[in-house]
Amino acid sequence: MQIQSKLAITSICLFYILLSTTCHILGHGVIRGPLDFKNLSWFYRRYVQTARYNFFLSNESNFTVAPTLQDISSIDTILAVVTFTGYYFRNLFAYYSDGLVLMACLTLWVPARGMSNLIRSEIIKASQQQQPFSKPFVMTTVVESYYALKQLSVVINDAMSIVVLTYILECIIYFSTHLNALLVAPDWLKRWRAGTLFANSIAVIYCSGDIGKQVYEFNQK
Numbered sequence: 001m002q003i004q005s006k007l008a009i010t011s012i013c014l015f016y017i018l019l020s021t022t023c024h025i026l027g028h029g030v031i032r033g034p035l036d037f038k039n040l041s042w043f044y045r046r047y048v049q050t051a052r053y054n055f056f057l058s059n060e061s062n063f064t065v066a067p068t069l070q071d072i073s074s075i076d077t078i079l080a081v082v083t084f085t086g087y088y089f090r091n092l093f094a095y096y097s098d099g100l101v102l103m104a105c106l107t108l109w110v111p112a113r114g115m116s117n118l119i120r121s122e123i124i125k126a127s128q129q130q131q132p133f134s135k136p137f138v139m140t141t142v143v144e145s146y147y148a149l150k151q152l153s154v155v156i157n158d159a160m161s162i163v164v165l166t167y168i169l170e171c172i173i174y175f176s177t178h179l180n181a182l183l184v185a186p187d188w189l190k191r192w193r194a195g196t197l198f199a200n201s202i203a204v205i206y207c208s209g210d211i212g213k214q215v216y217e218f219n220q221k
Helices: 006-025 040-054 074-128 136-183 188-220
Strands: none
Touching (some): 006 188, 074 136, 136 188
């Protein structure tokens, strides 16, 4: 997979925004199961009940409880809008934080793979010609690419190493106790959300490990 254009990077970012927005619109976190568009009043009433609970106006947090339309006041509606907005940004940040870690790994993984492919192609050419790197500019290109990659690695590691380590530890702890959400959860929306986050964590772990593998291959070549 080649991720070398702004369009590809933008597409990945938009995917996470659309995914978080979709989950939010379908009622993740306030409705048991996906939203029934034939009963939108239930969506509204559930947010009212969630707002009451969040603002200490009720002690009932059950997913099956919601006030009737006649019991809802203008204050309830305002608090529901505030809760809806807050939940949206909470979901957006949950996906964005995962996407940010993945983008940091891809930012280093793509040039590392490119550097490895460059060295591999030059080795193949040299072996076919039965002589070592015969063109001085080839070695210059390899050395310059290596130092550029090294500087990029230092910058990214300084900025993201602790974040990535914390993310991987959190993923291991979370999925070790919530793997059932991925496999046997009756709510397809919950399985979809858990599956996406699980795939993201696998991609992060793979890219992190493959970066180290590429560096090891540099030394071997």
